[in-house]
Amino acid sequence: MTTRPRFGPVARRMVSEEIRDTLLESIESGELPPGTQLPSERALCQDFGVARTSVREAVQSLIALGRIHKIGNRFHVTEQLPGVTVDPRKSRVRELFECRRVIEVSIARLAASRASDTERDELVKTADAFVEGMPLEDFRRSDRLFHWAIARSCGNPTLQELYGKVLDGVFASEEFRTLLDSSTNAQAVRDVIAQACNAHRRIAEAIKRGDEDGAAKSAESHLNEVEHSMIARMI
Amino acid sequence: MTTRPRFGPVARRMVSEEIRDTLLESIESGELPPGTQLPSERALCQDFGVARTSVREAVQSLIALGRIHKIGNRFHVTEQLPGVTVDPRKSRVRELFECRRVIEVSIARLAASRASDTERDELVKTADAFVEGMPLEDFRRSDRLFHWAIARSCGNPTLQELYGKVLDGVFASEEFRTLLDSSTNAQAVRDVIAQACNAHRRIAEAIKRGDEDGAAKSAESHLNEVEHSMIARMI
DNA sequence: GTCTGATGGTCTGACGATCAGACCATAAGT
DNA sequence: ACTTATGGTCTGATCGTCAGACCATCAGAC
Numbered sequence: 001m002t003t004r005p006r007f008g009p010v011a012r013r014m015v016s017e018e019i020r021d022t023l024l025e026s027i028e029s030g031e032l033p034p035g036t037q038l039p040s041e042r043a044l045c046q047d048f049g050v051a052r053t054s055v056r057e058a059v060q061s062l063i064a065l066g067r068i069h070k071i072g073n074r075f076h077v078t079e080q081l082p083g084v085t086v087d088p089r090k091s092r093v094r095e096l097f098e099c100r101r102v103i104e105v106s107i108a109r110l111a112a113s114r115a116s117d118t119e120r121d122e123l124v125k126t127a128d129a130f131v132e133g134m135p136l137e138d139f140r141r142s143d144r145l146f147h148w149a150i151a152r153s154c155g156n157p158t159l160q161e162l163y164g165k166v167l168d169g170v171f172a173s174e175e176f177r178t179l180l181d182s183s184t185n186a187q188a189v190r191d192v193i194a195q196a197c198n199a200h201r202r203i204a205e206a207i208k209r210g211d212e213d214g215a216a217k218s219a220e221s222h223l224n225e226v227e228h229s230m231i232a233r234m235i
Numbered sequence: 236m237t238t239r240p241r242f243g244p245v246a247r248r249m250v251s252e253e254i255r256d257t258l259l260e261s262i263e264s265g266e267l268p269p270g271t272q273l274p275s276e277r278a279l280c281q282d283f284g285v286a287r288t289s290v291r292e293a294v295q296s297l298i299a300l301g302r303i304h305k306i307g308n309r310f311h312v313t314e315q316l317p318g319v320t321v322d323p324r325k326s327r328v329r330e331l332f333e334c335r336r337v338i339e340v341s342i343a344r345l346a347a348s349r350a351s352d353t354e355r356d357e358l359v360k361t362a363d364a365f366v367e368g369m370p371l372e373d374f375r376r377s378d379r380l381f382h383w384a385i386a387r388s389c390g391n392p393t394l395q396e397l398y399g400k401v402l403d404g405v406f407a408s409e410e411f412r413t414l415l416d417s418s419t420n421a422q423a424v425r426d427v428i429a430q431a432c433n434a435h436r437r438i439a440e441a442i443k444r445g446d447e448d449g450a451a452k453s454a455e456s457h458l459n460e461v462e463h464s465m466i467a468r469m470i
Numbered sequence: 471g472t473c474t475g476a477t478g479g480t481c482t483g484a485c486g487a488t489c490a491g492a493c494c495a496t497a498a499g500t
Numbered sequence: 501a502c503t504t505a506t507g508g509t510c511t512g513a514t515c516g517t518c519a520g521a522c523c524a525t526c527a528g529a530c
Contacts, residue, residue: 004274005266007282010253010289015517018245031240031348039239040477047242051518054245056478073477073526098345099393106337128264158334158404162397169393202256205263250488275506286489291507308497308506477526482519489514497506 019048019058021228027067027077029094038068038075097227099166101220104147107154107163108203108219112212115153120208123149127204130197132190139193144171146200150207195225238445240348254283254293262302262312273303273310332462334401336455339382342389342398343438343454347447350388355443358384362439365432367425374428379406381435385442430460 199222206214434457441449
């Protein structure tokens with residue numbers, strides 16, 4: 001009997017969840033500091049391009065989470081306990097992710113357009129080298145190799161050099177190392193590795209078939225997922 | 236007028252899209268090689284935890300994409316022709332403009348969201364300092380000051396540092412200096428300065444009013460105009 | 471203090487996505 | 501030839517999201 005690939009359950013995200021998390025990010029990044037009034041429901045509807053019911057649901061869950069409260073008929077960002085409001089470690093991680101998002105998405109797009117056949121094949125091969133359950137040290141080394149391979153095929157030496165500095169910052173980061181310390185949260189590390197396996201494969205495949213938008217979107221999704229995962233673990 | 240963060244439209248993903256892309260990844264990764272029979276709809280339903288309608292829709296779109304085909308009453312993975320490679324050659328100027336486009340557009344967007352009131356006022360003032368017909372040396376110095384002022388208000392020190400290196404590259408560039416040499420083409424220099432005056436003012440005004448999209452678009456337009464202008468002069 | 475506009479709250483009807491299930495025609499396997 | 505498995509089609513139901521209407525209350529201007 002021949003085996004076939006097995007697939008996991010489909011991930012589903014509700015519109016209100018997307019909105020809630022986006023607002024949460026704005027609160028935690030300082031874009032919406034404590035005490036600030038939240039944009040009105042109608043304004044948020046326009047921004048997000050959704051109905052008031054979706055925004056309302058998201059806002060209600062922020063209330064439930066204790067992140068916003070009502071003063072009169074206006075919502076405000078709730079003060080958080082000292083030490084929690086602005087975490088310098090979180091700021092650094094966000095900063096690095098923001099840099100990665102700015103450069104990595106463009107690099108992936110350029111690589112999809114410019115990489116040679118050999119480079120594309122190498123990328124897919126490098127992505128396939130990731131396996132779930134692999135040791136953390138191997139993962140980090142392969143992770144860097146993978147992203148650097150993409151940078152090498154973007155066809156822009158200056159961008160490549162800049163990205164090298166971002167990678168240096170990421171891999172020198174104490175916060176990243178702490179978060180991925182396998183002795184403190186083995187299951188979480190396994191999840192991150194599994195997620196990276198899938199994401200890297202998607203990015204490599206998109207680059208392989210020359211899908212610029214696909215490569216850019218996959219790179220951005222990957223970064224968002226990893227960032228969410230890491231920020232969540234820093235609570 | 237106090238500014239508020241702006242949000243983009245919510246990303247929405249249908250269940251069938253998730254499934255389609257997951258299957259596509261399996262095909263392109265070699266997990267489902269060309270010629271292989273696709274798992275049955277019912278088997279995929281169980282794997283993904285969805286209804287047959289969702290799987291059917293995903294499978295139908297793979298057919299539409301030409302990735303699978305039907306033999307009898309079974310679906311099989313379709314052979315693909317090798318992709319066409321594109322190997323463009325870029326000059327140093329294009330490379331630097333590309334780096335600027337990648338970082339500068341994001342910096343402008345971030346500055347529009349995060350700059351303090353003081354910083355916004357400074358930007359408008361710096362932009363107003365440009366006057367048509369100003370000496371080239373003054374222009375280059377003010378140009379750098381203006382772009383650096385935007386970088387300083389983007390709220391990300393790492394991105395700021397990276398951009399500093401790009402600016403160093405731009406202003407150290409022999410090609411840029413040669414192209415702006417006033418002794419060889421005074422009229423062209425006047426045109427570039429005039430264009431920059433207008434563009435800088437637009438960028439500053441967008442940042443002043445907290446218009447992230449406007450700031451990003453103005454920054455990108457400016458770069459495209461200058462690049463086109465310079466590339467045209469390199470023929 | 472009054473008035474106006476903006477806010478959040480609630481409700482309704484509609485639509486699309488997805489579901490579970492049933493049934494059928496055809497092909498594959500035994 | 502028969503059985504089983506496959507994809508195709510259809511129905512009714514549920515849920516998420518939508519657009520819109522209307523209302524009570526609050527904030528801001530005068």
